Amino acid sequence: MVTLSLIVIFGVLVGFLLKFRALGFGAFLAAALFGFYLAQTGAADAINNVTASLIDAIASIGAPGEA
Numbered sequence: 001m002v003t004l005s006l007i008v009i010f011g012v013l014v015g016f017l018l019k020f021r022a023l024g025f026g027a028f029l030a031a032a033l034f035g036f037y038l039a040q041t042g043a044a045d046a047i048n049n050v051t052a053s054l055i056d057a058i059a060s061i062g063a064p065g066e067a
Helices: 004-019 025-038 043-061
Strands: none
Touching: 004 043, 025 043
């Protein structure tokens, strides 16, 4: 499951993209709606699993004692 901290990170990233005009409001709205509706499909579980696996892999890069 996606955590609140991940939502905050993506929110800040989108905020910076909007502020520096790297992302227009129309593109932001389309991406937000796509994500909203995608979360209601069967793909949501697979996306959550991949995201969780990536987060675990990144966290274990610097973890001592794990092989």
